[in-house]
Amino acid sequence: MxxxxxxxxxxxxxxxxxxxxxxxxxxxxxxxxxxxxxxxxxxxxxxxxxxxxxxxxxxxxxxxxxxxxxxxxxxxxxxxxxxxxxxxxxxxxxxxxxxxxxxxxxxxxxxxxxxxxxxxxxxxxxxxxxxxxxxxxxxxxxxxxxxxxxxxxxxxxxxxxxxxxxxxxxxxxxxxxxxxxxxxxxxxxxxxxxxxxxxxxxxxxxxxxxxxxxxxxxxxxxxxxxxxxxxxxxxxxxxxxxxxxxxxxxxxxxxxxxxxxxxxxxxxxxxxxxxxxxxxxxxxxxxxxxxxxxxxxxxxxxxxxxxxxxxxxxxxxxxxxxxxSNQIIARDVPGKGIKSEVERVAQYGLLKVHPFIPANLRTITPENKMQAGEVLTKIACSNCHSLEKTGKYRPLAKLLPTKDAESIKSYMKDVIGQGLVPYMPKIALPDEEYDAMAAWLAAQQ
Ligand code: HEC
CATH class of the missing domain: 1.20.1630 (Formate dehydrogenase/DMSO reductase fold)
Structure with a gap:
């Protein structure tokens, strides 16, 4: 790939x-x-x-x-x-x-x-x-x-x-x-x-x-x-x-x-x-x-x-x-020969197209799900949000409207994944990546 x-x-x-x-x-x-x-x-x-x-x-x-x-x-x-x-x-x-x-x-x-x-x-x-x-x-x-x-x-x-x-x-x-x-x-x-x-x-x-x-x-x-x-x-x-x-x-x-x-x-x-x-x-x-x-x-x-x-x-x-801010290219810039990456990330997932993912995390399994969720959240969200509960920088733990994995997942998929919040990137991902992130985020609450 x-x-x-x-x-x-x-x-x-x-x-x-x-x-x-x-x-x-x-x-x-x-x-x-x-x-x-x-x-x-x-x-x-x-x-x-x-x-x-x-x-x-x-x-x-x-x-x-x-x-x-x-x-x-x-x-x-x-x-x-x-x-x-x-x-x-x-x-x-x-x-x-x-x-x-x-x-x-x-x-x-x-x-x-x-x-x-x-x-x-x-x-x-x-x-x-x-x-x-x-x-x-x-x-x-x-x-x-x-x-x-x-x-x-x-x-x-x-x-x-x-x-x-x-x-x-x-x-x-x-x-x-x-x-x-x-x-x-x-x-x-x-x-x-x-x-x-x-x-x-x-x-x-x-x-x-x-x-x-x-x-x-x-x-x-x-x-x-x-x-x-x-x-x-x-x-x-x-x-x-x-x-x-x-x-x-x-x-x-x-x-x-x-x-x-x-x-x-x-x-x-x-x-x-x-x-x-x-x-x-x-x-x-x-x-x-x-x-x-x-x-x-x-x-x-x-x-x-x-x-x-x-x-x-x-x-x-x-x-x-x-x-x-999370480094993904958001749109085509033909004048510079730059192509949007949002669609490729949505199709294959970050774990498959990011060059710096440890080999054992490329595919999500029940054993590595939490670890994959953490890595994904760091890549997708940490540039704009602290991941620690006590974090100073728009801490996710405080901002997430819900606490359980299922509803965190649907928030990410239906709101962030659709690009509905003007100040957040459109982060569309395959289902299993949302799953892993939601599981990890819920465990941090
Ligand atoms: C480009 C920066 C950026 C990225 C990347 C980003 N966010 Fe945000 N997010 C924001 C900003 C800015 C706010 C508004 C915070 C405030 O109200 O002070 C926000 C607010 C939120 C809120 C509160 C609800 C709302 O609509 O205001 C949640 C939940 C949230 N982000 C989750 C996430 C998750 C989960 C990720 C990763 C998948 C993520 N964000 C990635 C910038 C970002």
Whole structure:
């Protein structure tokens, strides 16, 4: 039998491989986003320092730049490859799809990134060493390169949500994949967030200036407060636009999750509005410990749920609306010579067409039924659900509407097998495979 090009399942107990990806991603995003946001802030500050002849602003920029070198560039460079490793393990075909569609876009992004890294070193090192006008120009090119890296990556990440154009499936062209209707709202949403996050980090640095130069510290805290408030407003504004450009499956899930999101977001937004107001009107109240705590809050309460939401909304797909999160190809993509695998899996069963099944499990017998059920559930469901009762990631034990094997089987066959839930893949399997999975799932209850 001809095997499908599937990879071994990378299974993370309790948390799920998606959480591992999410944790690495969230840390990386805080680092990378603040590097772009700070580049924009630097352009603004450098212009101010130059026009108003304010050398002390360079001191602040230099301190911020040093902080950025450690915070964004070291952490960002460590977690960047970390994302490659976790993504390759958690979703080998997802990452493969991105590479096959965007290899040159990624190469171009890397060139911008190199300029960005050299730029930030030059910017910090040459402060007050070269004439100010040249320094200002350098700052502008640094900002342009930073926004360039963002613009290129966003096209790739937006494609994960969906290509946004139907032509892509027939042409397979990189530009049809890149310029979806979702790309620009996503980009502006991120720029808003980047500006806000960099302002929040900027307050850590300005509050530390208190002893040395309290006047400058207060002024910079106020400036960062205004910048953050503008960034926060842009984030909310573009989020609304972004939601309007999501595919149908995402809207269904969003409807389901919205009440929780609104509640937690309202509290967070209110907390940050108070914080920004304090920075603007009472800058001296912002201490370094408070400013540092707020960086943590934006990471844990802002970015982490945001990234989790984006991951959820993509369901049942991991990329391009043609690869399910469980790695099965969901539809034909003639432009790339890709064929749907759903029908072959339904006809022969996963145990027969998955290349990494132990030989003794290829055929289900009364002796190996439980073991086969476990392996099948790992392949079919574990990319989106924890299998342990105590699991953190949409645990199946909690979600299954019934507890006995017979009704679990009919739920899988009549609901999931027919593709009736828009946020779950259509997982059609031969009867004996449903049997084995249902038996194993019932035994876990
Ligand atoms: C592509 C990701 C994905 C895969 C693969 C997947 N599910 Fe789901 N499933 C979801 C999402 C998303 C939800 C919604 C969870 C929520 O409400 O928070 C869900 C919900 C459920 C529910 C709750 C009922 C409902 O309609 O909301 C059950 C039961 C369930 N899944 C069973 C399974 C089983 C069994 C498998 C494997 C055969 C499976 N799922 C595979 C994404 C997936």
């Amino acid at each position: 001809e095997m499908l090009g599937l990879f071994p399942v990378f299974y993370v107990p309790e948390f799920g491989s998606a959480w591992l990806m999410g944790i690495t991603g969230t840390i990386h995003i805080l680092a990378s986003h603040t590097s772009v946001g700070a580049a924009l802030i630097f352009a603004f500050l450098a212009r101010k320092a130059y026009k108003e002849d304010r050398p002390e602003i360079y001191d602040y920029m230099k301190k911020y730049g040093m902080f950025l070198l450690i915070f964004s560039y070291v952490i960002g460079s460590i977690t960047g490859p970390g994302i490659w490793y976790t993504a390759t393990a958690a979703s080998p075909r997802g990452i493969s799809a991105l590479i096959h569609n965007f290899v040159w876009v990624w190469a171009t992004e890397w060139v911008f990134f190199v300029y960005e890294v050299v730029g930030v070193f030059a910017l910090v090192y040459f402060t007050e060493k070269i004439d100010r006008k040249t320094h200002l120009r350098l700052t502008y090119t640094f900002a342009l390169a930073s926004v360039g890296t963002l613009a290129l990556i966003i096209g790739i990440i937006s494609f994960m949500m969906w290509p946004g154009t139907q032509q892509f499936y027939t042409t397979g062209s990189a530009s049809d994949a890149f310029f979806g209707i979702n790309t620009f709202p996503h980009m502006f949403l991120r720029i808003g967030f980047m500006i806000m996050a960099s302002g929040i980090i900027g307050m850590v640095i300005s509050s530390a200036l208190k002893k040395e130069n309290p006047e400058l510290g207060a002024e910079m805290t106020r400036t960062m407060g205004i910048i953050s408030a503008i960034g926060g407003f842009l984030t909310l504004f573009f989020f609304m636009w972004y939601i309007g450009t999501l595919p149908e499956n995402a809207k269904v899930l969003l409807g389901k999750l919205l009440p929780d999101i609104i509640e937690s977001r309202l509290i967070l937004t209110a907390a940050f509005m108070v914080y920004f107001a304090m920075a603007i009107f009472k800058p001296r109240w912002i201490s370094t410990p408070l400013a540092s705590v707020m960086v943590l809050v934006i990471l844990v309460a802002g970015l982490w749920p945001g990234e989790k939401l984006r991951e959820s909304l993509r369901k049942p797909f991991v990329a391009g609306q043609y690869i399910y």
